[in-house]
Amino acid sequence: MTWHESERLYTLNEAATFARGRRRPHLSTIWRWATKGIGRRGRKVFLETIRTNSGWLTSKEAVHRFEAAAAKAMQADAPLASKTTPAAAVEYLQQEGIA
Numbered sequence: 001m002t003w004h005e006s007e008r009l010y011t012l013n014e015a016a017t018f019a020r021g022r023r024r025p026h027l028s029t030i031w032r033w034a035t036k037g038i039g040r041r042g043r044k045v046f047l048e049t050i051r052t053n054s055g056w057l058t059s060k061e062a063v064h065r066f067e068a069a070a071a072k073a074m075q076a077d078a079p080l081a082s083k084t085t086p087a088a089a090v091e092y093l094q095q096e097g098i099a
Helices: 012-018 027-035 060-076 084-096
Strands: 009-011 050-051 055-059
Touching: 012 027, 012 055, 012 060, 012 084, 027 055, 055 060
Parallel strands: none
Antiparallel strands: 009 055, 050 055
16 A cells, blocks of 8 residues: 555545545445555455544545556456367266266
């Protein structure tokens, strides 16, 4: 997690306005990014936040870093094209005693 003291902090609701895209994400989406992250197979990416007396805060730069990292993680999670033929799959299942 990279945090820079020079970054201005915003509430999570305000930070939603910094998300790139056609629609502004809902506050619950921003909260999910911060608490549960995005990604699969151990490649989770979380929105950087800080908890203060006034609530959870993040920065515009943190939102942009999150979006870049999330896009990279989701691209890495894309399923690969299978080169296994049906005959090879049946042979494998027979060897394993499944089919």
